[in-house]
Amino acid sequence: MDVAEDIPEQVMYSNAYYALKQIDKGAAKGSRWRLQIRSAIERAFGTLGAGLGHAPWLAICLVLLVCGLLAGGLTKARFETDEYELWTETGGRLEEETDYTNDVLGQGSLPSNELLIQVGRRGSSAITVDALDEHLSLVRRISQSVIVTKWGRE
16 A cells, blocks of 8 residues: 555645645645644744743743733723713713703703604604694603603793
8 A cells, every 4th residue: 555545635634834744745735825824823832832831830920910910900990880971972962962951951950861852743844833842742741750840942
């Protein structure tokens, strides 16, 4: 039995360096540049593993140092827990409208960040006197049970 018959024509995936040698001999075929990259990565990890095998205390010290630096960074982190600040764009339109409402009605007049959005009926505009009167009456009904602010048209 010939040894060349035992070697498959397609490149083996076990050792990139061995596969490159087989391609150079013409005993196998495959993507040369992929195998070169894989061979370099295998060589780098092999060197790293051999180095850590000789000095495991160094690996433990490096891991503890990295964990300590990351934990130290967490002490400096500022976590945002206010939903309004978390989901509202700084300098955006919603912030402008909230500032306007606080200026007109006073600070703290809004008990929550709930919104009432009105759209026009099919094919009609929401910015008509009738639509705005309907919106005002709805806000007044809601404010009787939830909000103590008096609403009116200015």
